[in-house]
Amino acid sequence: MKRVVLAKLGLDGHDVGVRLIGKLLADAGFEVVYLGKRVATATIVxxxxxEDADxxxxxxxSGGLGxxxxxxxxxxRRAGSDVPVLAGGIDEPAEIDRMMTAGVHRHFGPGASMTEIVTAFEEATATRCPSEP
Structure with a gap:
């Protein structure tokens, strides 16, 4: 089973969307580890x-996504992991560009469909778990 770690960053307390994504990913066959709100990046890593996340x-x-x-x-990367990182939220275009250049696999802004997001997680993990359906 593919395992995904989800977290809210920074001071953002609006977690309805990420919890919905977690539910949809679970329904799609993922094991979801949701860390909650205001999680430090070191904790996520x-x-x-x-958890050997996929x-x-x-x-x-609230800004700061990039x-x-x-x-x-x-x-x-410092920990030796090449796990893909997918990010959703709002930030300045230059910050979005910076995170994409740093290696974020996909970014989803306002208006992204739930289907598009689940499909992106499926695609991102396909090469990590080639035997998974």
């Missing part, structure tokens, strides 16, 4: 490595 999903609507997502990717 530690849990992703410990993907990490980050959410932030900064925190970049820190998460960098932390994972």
């Amino acid at each position: 530690q849990v992703a490595v410990q 993907a990490v999903g980050l959410s932030c609507l 900064h925190f997502a970049t820190l998460t990717v960098e932390g994972l």
